[in-house]
Amino acid sequence: MKVNKQYCGTTAKGDLYLISLENEKGTSVEILNYGAIIKSFKVKAADGKEVDIVLGFDNVDEYFSKEYLSNYPYFGAVIGRYANRVKGGKFKIDGKDYQIAQNQNGDCLHGGIEGFDKKVFEVIGYTALPNPTVTLRYISSDGEEHFPGNLDLYITFELNNENELSYEFKATTDAPTAVNITHHSYFNLDGGATTIGEHLLTINADNYLEQDSNYVVTGNLIPIASTAHDFRTERTINRDMDPEEGYDQSFVIANPGGLALAAKAKSKETGVQLNVFTTEPVVHLYCGKYIPEIKGKNGVKYGPFHAFCLETQVHPNAINIPSLPDTILRPGSVYSTRTVYKVSNGNQG
Template sequence: MKAKQIHTNTFIDQKEVVIVELKNDKGSFVKLFNYGTIINQFVVTNAHGEQQDIVLGFDKFEDYINPAYLANYPYFGAIIGRYANRIKNGQFELDSIEYQLATNNGKDCLHGGEIGFDKKVWDIVNIGEEPHASVTFQYFSLDGEENFPGDLAIQLTFELTNNDELILTYQADTDEATPINLTHHSYFNLSPKGESIINHIHQMNAANYLEQDSNFVVTGKLIPVVDTIHDFTKPKAIGANWDSESGYDQTYVLDKEYGALTLASKTTETSSGLSLLIYTTEPVAHLYTAKYLSVKNGKNGKDYGEFDAFCVETQHHPNALNIPHFPSTILQPEEVYTQTTIYKVLIH
């Protein structure tokens, strides 16, 4: 197991952007930036003995802050916070106080506002090699940042095991009640040539999905997946019976005990022989098949377009701040927020 830092000599807000590389004994490795805790590479060995990178991104850090990329920003590989997904009208009420957030997605707030945790340089508080190659990042979100209340301290630890598991462990605390809903936004493609993900075989352990309005904000209504295109309770090709114009951009309520670490989804690709299993303590997972992806000059000069990747964003119920019957996403000062999500890669 190895863990090392690589300096970029690039500074943002007077903090250096650093690459952290985690490597296991099998030769698999992950490269992370402390900027947005971006997963830049996740390289494993496929069924043909070839090393294969399974996440989308760029070869150079500078491309992650390029204005052309940010103009149609897909949040490649970054943490999402203080609040993932959409908040209706960017508004919520907490302790009889009305809060207005940025409306950066139509009339709604998306992924924490204009400058979320994905655009911050995180501190590196620990790098280790036992029992697994690991790194812990930390960020302090001050009261009023993006108009959220309370000082929030967040730590995110990545561990790469010899079983090709990338374990993400989140922890946070606050000095006053505040909303929190964190996720990570990696774009996966298991094809050796990065072909469309329509033939990836996907399974999601969810009997219900959440109704959304025209801007993809959840309304609070659960809809059974049975007899719909959203039924992934048994494995099927992502493109088997979908709306080929839109793909999937949908939140699924996982069949599980609240807070338990269980299997959320399994995605398999035939030509690579790879499967990606995602385990999480979170109650929902958002499946996005990159309908709106349009990025020039990605890794090895490849242009990325619609359906070139899939995301499984583990999180709490979106817009729960405005839907009382959803599990609470308010963190109190006496509480500690925790979440574990595991990306496990297997040869099937």
């Protein structure tokens, strides 16, 4: 079991560090304290070769390039203070109206103009035993992107010998505020060079959430039976997928409670399988329609549909829909969620 912290340079927001976690099975993960980005997630394929299953860049500097930021897809970053879209960038808490940033067709997307994905987190601590872990901290100040309250957020990543990479969010506030945090890793279990249509996918959901024309959740549940969204039994992603749109949809996890299975994905080429477990009630499937044509790791050219995301969270826009779960965090309460990525290749657990 190994952990290593490497200095990567300094920005106006603080020093950059890359923390590497490695278990005894040869699985390794690199976490950047900028955006809490999962920079790499390397596992053994069925033939024993190493495959990096997340999109991103070889060099840290590339996450700051104009080419990347001008067509920004949030590669591998934490998303907050509020994931996905908030209708009109508006919400109400205790009778008071709040207008947060409107950065996507008049709505607020992924926390606003500069969300947690572009923040430098403090490296609180890291350890190799009993499992490699790292804990990051970011304090989001009152009024940031016009959200109320100071939010004190901790993220702990852990890689164990069961080939499980977990991340846990914990946050507190000094004033009532809206919170719904997720992580935006882009997965390609073939290593990123090809599109993901032939990946096999299962989603543990009986319903998905209706969206308006701007992809904002309305609050209505739609049964997935006999629709293109029915992934209850394993099938390829592209079997019923609109080839122009892909999928960009929130699925309500069946029988949530505790740490529940949300989804499973598998590569026919490498044999790598990814199981996603979470304490959250929703998993959002996004198939990368807007991934820019850009050079990624090892000179591989990325583009639309070169990866999928399985973003665990509370129902998007829930802050505006009383019938959906409460996403108001209040002083004295702790926001706490946990998601686990378990990888295997048919030869190892």
